[in-house]
Amino acid sequence: MVTKSKLKMALAAEKGIDFSKLKQQKKSKEAAKRKASKEQNGEDESDLDQPGETAEDNEMNLDAIYESDTSESSIELEKKLPRKPKTTTQTLASDVADEVEEEEEDDDDEEIPVSDLEDLEEEEKEDIVPHTRLTINNTSALLAALERISIPTDKSAPFASHQSIVSATETSESIPDVSDDLQRELAFYSQCLEAVRLGRSRLISEGVPFSRPKDYFAEMVKEDAHMEKIKAKLVEEASAKKAAAEARKLRDLKKFGKQVQVSKLQERQKAKREVLDKIKTLKRKRQEHSSDVGTKEADIFDVSVDNEIAKHSQRSGSTRQQSGARAPNAKRQKKNEKYGFGGKKRHAKSGDAVSSGDLSRFNVKRMKSKAARPGKSRRKAAALK
Template sequence: MSDDEHTYEESLMGEEEETALEIAALQSKDLLPQPKKEFAYHREALSALRGEISQGKLSWIQRCDITSTTPVVVDKAEDDLDRELKFYQQGIEAVILAKQKIQKAGAPFSRPDDYFAEMVKSDTHMAKIRQRLLSQQKGIQNSEEAKKQRELRKYGKQIQQEKLKEREDRKKAALDKIATIKKRLRSGDMGDNDGFEIDVDSEDDAHTQSASGKRGKDNRHVPGKKRQLKNDKFGFGGKKRGMKRNTAESTDDMSTFNVKRNKSAGFGGSSKKSKVTRPGKARRQRGR
């Protein structure tokens, strides 16, 4: 075992011994009888001291002491609000009495209009306090606004759910009424249809018409505007077989015939073969 380890163990043993001694001393102190405190109240000595420091010979304007006419009586000393209220009332009474005595003595006590008094705290400190108060007030306002927004969102969501439920109820009622009328039509009961006119056989056609277009006068399907625009741009599908086959009309139509492109010896052109202007392979490779 090294010297450092011996030193560490000795320090631990020393601390434990000191702790044990302190505990023993505290226990013995608690067990020992404590001396009783004696309180002395010497009325004559206190009265003599009061007479020495009394300023009764001076005028009141030099002493400026006020004694309340009503003693402070607090029912519960722990009630901070009641206790502070009694002190406040006592202070108001003292101010009224002091004002009357100052006026009686003829001494000025009102501050002049041009009086300049330096504040105890600096303007920088007061600006910080004002900024802190404004920040707290703004935080309270933001909290109230956020609370209002949460309430409005809850209310709006509730209204939205009620609207969706009402819409679903209307849709369900309409579907039930349609199903009832279909049953009447199939059974041959052509009584009152509650103002509904429905073509049962063309239910799927009606769905197709609402989705992709409508029917013309000759009961032929007419594509909607969106479908028509796509047909004009990309084509409209349909029959593709035999689309390039000639007909009598296309054979007689010579509007697209190009004389120069179709010029040959049989049509008054030259019978000489044109010279080949394409360069040879080696020349083409050198030009690459």
């Protein structure tokens, strides 16, 4: 189909030039040129394009030769397509208008560009609500651009060359509310998980190494210091949670502890009462039996009463210190409370070494604070005087 010398063909093959595509490009270029010549203003520029293009072609061929010497990592840039130079915003606006006209079938809603409004009569103008923003969606241009840059991702190309997977279902369907973080992230996660499952099986079937062996160490995206920070953060969070739980437990215990204390006191009171009752009954019994001749020695010497008292004192007064000062009887206690208990009363309020050394009630703030500043009106009144 293409008649060229062998050398040129080989160079083209090296560069990966598709002749049919080139032809197409040329055709489109010519069409563009024709259009430009119609518009008058683009004439000289399009003329300038032509020689520049051939020079560029030569350059590109040379580039191809150089490229063969450089490393594999070099990138083959696409051939630059000529573009109509656009200097003023007016031409842009006209371009936009043109496209809108071209794409009338795309724009289903009745949008009227502002530029068209000038032609209308006054009375018609009143009825139309102008939209300053035009809908631009030039589908054919988009598809052409896509065609130009697309790399094959279908069945023909090996999966390892692109590693992209399009999910089977639209993820937005599983997100009822975008502002619901949990649901949204779950949808993203499941989309990625599905892709990974599929991609993994395809990569393994293509014989591409997937999982990293345990002994393969290399630089990671997050370096060790960063991971250490993350770990510290996690630990801190966990410990904070634990401390909070402990504090709550203590608080609950404190609340519960008061109840326990009250109940314990009541129990003690009850036990005491019981013991006293028992003693009373024993005493009564003894008095009844005192007339009898054959009483036991234990009964004579009130052993059972002593036993009871000892038991009681053991049970209830275990905390109280047994040795030393004994607590006075109830009557004496009452009287002590009422009249005060012995000891010297003089010098009770005078200071001594301990009291003068006690700085617990000392407050720097209080010592430093001056008289409070009076309010504005009072200050004014003072100034007037």
